Amino acid sequence: MDKLVAGGDVLIHNYRPATAKRLGVHYERLSEINPRLVYVELSGYGKQGPYADRGGYDLMLQALTGIMHRRIPPEDTPIGAGVWATDCSMPMMLAYGIALGLYNRERTGKGTRLETSLMNAALAMQHVDLVQTSRDSDSGGERAGADQAVFAPYLCADGQWILPVALSDKEWVRICHAMEIPHLAHDERYATAQSRAENSEDIYGLLHGLFETKTRQEWLDAYRDHDALAVPIMDRADVLSSEQVTANGMRLEFDHPTAGRVVSVNTPLRFPEQPPEFRRRPPLQGEHTDEVLRDLGYNEAELCRLREAGIVK
Structure with a gap:
């Protein structure tokens, strides 16, 4: 050591x-x-x-x-x-x-x-x-949904989930047009972030009913056409096969002696002039012990003594 x-x-x-x-x-x-x-x-x-x-x-x-x-x-x-x-x-x-x-x-x-x-x-x-201010109120816990109606998951007609997002007033306007409720875009009850927060349960009920009328892909297409923000909520089993992930080189596959064929996540950093290269799989326990100790100057007899004493594997 x-x-x-x-x-x-x-x-x-x-x-x-x-x-x-x-x-x-x-x-x-x-x-x-x-x-x-x-x-x-x-x-x-x-x-x-x-x-x-x-x-x-x-x-x-x-x-x-x-x-x-x-x-x-x-x-x-x-x-x-x-x-x-x-x-x-x-x-x-x-x-x-x-x-x-x-x-x-x-x-x-x-x-x-x-x-x-x-x-x-x-x-x-x-x-x-975790930031707290004197204007905050203690709700006694959070629930996914009505407390953040424009930042919450919704179920679509085909049983698939979608996440729409409108954190700014412009994004709320786009969502209203995408969901064919343009008359609510500038309604004073929802026109600002503060008013949307105060009327979040009403918005949640409204959007919940609308999302149930079309499939997820239909809603994603509508949102894209109006430059509104929404993404599908993916099943983890499908993430590494998704077009967006594979197009950006984040899917990594390799063979492992005990786990077999492994599908994993690639490194998230990219240097375009020096693209990441998969050089070797994760090692087994003790696989490189001898290599490391030889680099430190240990000879074969010393390696044997360390192994026999249970100091290294």
């Missing part, structure tokens, strides 16, 4: 604080081995507070930070976000933080320490939703 640290640029770990200390991978020790090291410490809940030394998973952080405050009828059961809100956002935040750490090292010649947590990621992913 010390050899890796001595020649490395970045170390990332997600041990609890007490475990990191016990294993000797705490910042104070490793920064002495390599003063230029960018040391990244990821925890579940942060290093302070009553949860600091507890273990945690994504859904637990969704519960703790209010993401599961959203409820579904009829029992008002709290539900998760439907995606891994922290597990998927945290790597992007870490990449950003590490880039800043490396940039700081280039300027100062010194390494640095970065601390973050799954809780921080969960809070950051909700930023606007």
Whole structure:
């Protein structure tokens, strides 16, 4: 471990604080081995507070930070976000933080320490939703639908779901024309964001009835013709086969020795002059242990001793 640290640029770990200390991978020790090291410490809940030394998973952080405050009828059961809100956002935040750490090292010649947590990621992913002002009222929970009628899912005549969006007055006008209710475009009850919020239940009832009269594709065509905003709510099984996703190169396929043929998500970043290239599949546990240790100068006899002692696989 010390050899890796001595020649490395970045170390990332997600041990609890007490475990990191016990294993000797705490910042104070490793920064002495390599003063230029960018040391990244990821925890579940942060290093302070009553949860600091507890273990945690994504859904637990969704519960703790209010993401599961959203409820579904009829029992008002709290539900998760439907995606891994922290597990998927945290790597992007870490990449950003590490880039800043490396940039700081280039300027100062010194390494640095970065601390973050799954809780921080969960809070950051909700930023606007958690903002409170003195004008806010506590509704006691959220429901998908009537509380945000122009930003809610609707069922169409063919049993398929659609999401129309009108966050601005111009977008509301376009929706009215797309849905053949132009007389409501400038109706004072709905003409502004404030009035639409106050009359959201009326709008929801109106749109709910209209969407049930045509298929989803018919509504999508009508919205496109009037430059109104709407998208189909896709089944996850169909997402990676959709035309929009495949056209942008986000579908990735490869063969894996234990999983067989894998259909997955490609890297979301693109450098047109250097397009992403699939080089190798995710490794099996311990598949590259020997390769890494040989690069650190270990010979075959030393590798055998490490394996026999159960230190490496």
